[in-house]
Amino acid sequence: xxxxxxxxxxxxxxxxxxxxxxxxxxxxxxxxxxxxxxxxxxxxxxxxxxxxxxxxxxxxxxxxxxxxxxxxxxxxxxxxxxxxxxxxxxxxxxxxxxxxxxxxxxxxxxxxxx
Amino acid sequence: xxxxxxxxxxxxxxxxxxxxxxxxxxxxxxxxxxxxxxxxxxxxxxxxxxxxxxxxxxxxxxxxxxxxxxxxxxxxxxxxxxxxxxxxxxxxxxxxxxxxxxxxxxxxx
Numbered sequence: 001x002x003x004x005x006x007x008x009x010x011x012x013x014x015x016x017x018x019x020x021x022x023x024x025x026x027x028x029x030x031x032x033x034x035x036x037x038x039x040x041x042x043x044x045x046x047x048x049x050x051x052x053x054x055x056x057x058x059x060x061x062x063x064x065x066x067x068x069x070x071x072x073x074x075x076x077x078x079x080x081x082x083x084x085x086x087x088x089x090x091x092x093x094x095x096x097x098x099x100x101x102x103x104x105x106x107x108x109x110x111x112x113x114x
Numbered sequence: 115x116x117x118x119x120x121x122x123x124x125x126x127x128x129x130x131x132x133x134x135x136x137x138x139x140x141x142x143x144x145x146x147x148x149x150x151x152x153x154x155x156x157x158x159x160x161x162x163x164x165x166x167x168x169x170x171x172x173x174x175x176x177x178x179x180x181x182x183x184x185x186x187x188x189x190x191x192x193x194x195x196x197x198x199x200x201x202x203x204x205x206x207x208x209x210x211x212x213x214x215x216x217x218x219x220x221x222x223x
Contacts, residue, residue: 035213042118042201042213043158090157101146101205105157 003027006091006106013081014114021076021109023091031094032074033103034058034066036087043090049074081113117141117212120202124218131192135217137202138184147178149187150201152216158201161187192221 004025013019023032030051035043035058045058047066055068063085067075078085091106120137127133139147147164162169164176164185175188189196202214 040122040215042116042215045211088155101148101163101211102160103211105159107157108155110155 004091004093004104004106006089006109008109009107010110012112012114015082017081019078019081019111021089021091021111023074023076023106025072025091025093025104025106027093027095027104028071029093029095029104030071032068033092033094034064034074034076035090035092036060036085037090037108038087046076046089078111078113081111083113086111086113116214118202118204118214120214120217122215122217124220126220126222127192129192129194129221129223131221132188132190133192133219134189135187135200135202135219136184137186137214137217138182139202139204139212140183141204141206142180142183144183144204144206146205147176147185148203148205149174149176149185150203150213152199152201154198158213161200189219192219194221194223197221 007022033048034046044060049055049068052068065077089109092103117140149161150158151161152158164178168177173190177186199216199218201216205211
């Protein structure tokens with residue numbers, strides 16, 4: 001079944017460390033997104049990519065960077081992790097057959113920065 | 115003011131009850147509307163789209179009121195398996211999709 005996968009699923013790291021979260025999809029979708037979710041807040045968009053050559057900042061991109069290595073892969077990096085980046089991170093893709101409105105999410109990565 | 119606002123709940127209802135959630139949005143130019151369901155520690159999944167004419171899917175009914183800028187979700191005959199967080203989602207065009215913080219529902223036996 002076509003899917004969106006994320007690795008790692010859980011990660012504990014220390015302040016100042018560099019960390020990469022990876023996302024892969026077999027849906028064949030061209031649009032991919034990275035969100036973070038904090039308790040009591042909605043999903044906040046970090047970065048989005050319309051295709052391999054098109055990457056855009058979302059509403060909370062400071063402290064993050066991304067790489068779209070291929071249509072199916074979109075990685076999120078924290079160059080120097082800080083405790084307030086502790087959150088649940090989701091990757092998502094859009095279905096071009098539905099006007100890009102429906103988003104399909106990966107299972108999430110729970111990141112803790114000590 | 116948040117762009118999409120929901121009552122966080124929690125709503126605690128017995129099995130078989132009818133429960134309704136509302137969501138308000140601030141951008142009058144918003145184009146499409148959705149309800150997503152999120153189970154504890156899991157990813158959000160699309161529950162249903164919300165059309166101007168309203169739509170129904172089994173026990174779930176969604177409605178849109180553009181004049182008052184709110185959407186609603188009605189769940190009839192609640193089941194234990196309906197316990198989850200329900201996210202109101204508004205698309206303002208192109209990439210810009212705004213997720214509400216969610217309304218928590220607990221259905222008890």
